[in-house]
Amino acid sequence: MRFLWTLVALALASLHSGLCCLIILPIATAQELPVQSSTEQRLVELAQSVPGTIGYHVALVNGEVLYSHLGDEAFPQASAIKIPLLMEVLAQREERQLDWNALHPILAKHQVGGSGILSEFTDGGSQLNTADLCTLMIVLSDNTATNMLIDLVGMESVNRRMDSLGLRKTRLNRLMMDTAASARGEENVATPQEACRVMRLLAQGKFIDPEISNELLAMLRKPKSTAIRKAIAAEIPVASKPGAIPGVATEWAVVELPGQPYVMIFMGKEGSENEFNQVFTEMAKCIHNRLIEKE
Structure with missing residues (x-):
């Protein structure tokens, strides 16, 4: 690792020995500071591309968080x-x-x-x-x-x-x-993070037992047109539930990508449900394509 070394001469002279300690401290260069990935930047751009507020939380079924924005904020759920x-x-x-x-x-x-x-x-x-x-x-x-x-x-x-x-x-x-x-x-609400935990629980077979979890997922897999479904190839199962009311759009989904299943949660409020869903589709494409590239 490259460091910009600075010499900090601290005169810690000993009254008895007259010795002086020279302390060398590493300082990280700008290139080493954490930066957003191109995917993260694109997701933020998409989230900010329409009026209103969009939150999202994306994680592998094993719990590894991939992308998150306003994950702990409450959104109406439709x-x-x-x-x-x-x-x-x-x-x-x-x-x-x-x-x-x-x-x-x-x-x-x-x-x-x-x-x-x-x-x-x-x-x-x-x-x-x-x-x-x-x-x-x-x-x-x-x-x-x-x-x-x-x-x-x-x-x-x-x-x-x-x-x-x-x-x-x-x-x-x-x-x-x-x-x-x-x-x-009096609104029905959830957060992106909590919705993700629900879908991970189902995908892991941990809601009551694997049989009940799979029964619930089977209902969610039934064919329907959704923002996330539009972004994913037809041969990849998607278990999802969307929602929309004036000013609000949401979708909770498990994308059953072979070898790397993951959860995508999108929520939008105080905007246009149609615009939100268009953005959700573009965000889902961005995330899914990135995961396919990493396989």
Whole structure:
């Protein structure tokens, strides 16, 4: 290693010996100071290229953090909060607190707009079991199915489950499409770091057990168009859940790159959800291409 050596003559003369110590201290040159990689610089540029605030956290499934920006900041989650809800549903099923095959009537009190199809059903005219509600919630991001599941397991149960996993900033605070609650500041939130921990937990097979973790990931792998999915070659599985409401966009994803699976979390607030998703796709391409180059 190259050093710029400076001689610091400290007259530490001994009263008895008259000797003097010459201390030579190494000082690192500018070239040796930590610098951002070109990938890190590009990610920051992309994050700053649109109005609003973008946070992200990218890590290998083994826990090695690759890139992070505003990783500990809370962001509204839109539909990405449905992953913690699904975790609670599966946990209660395993604890025999709910019946996976029990039928639930589709009632007007649960029906809300936004994404999904159940809002178009007649009041009380149809029933779906718990498993089908979960599928609709994840694949179609059905808000009515989501609200039915929230009523089934309890909002506080979801938050207690997150607490038990050490995820104290991941919070389900309101029903889907509850604009009044949102106006009061009651928002469903998480941080990029905590979302990454959730997805790593699933990818490692450590949520309850490997079978349950894989069951949840299988639901998240079901085909859908997302910002991250657009950036990754079709032959590479991606288990993800996006979310978007006015001013907000998010996506939690496990990219199952052979030999080096990794997690990408993107969150944006106070901007345009469309612009955020365009940036997320470019960021995902940048990260993925860098990882492929390093193989």
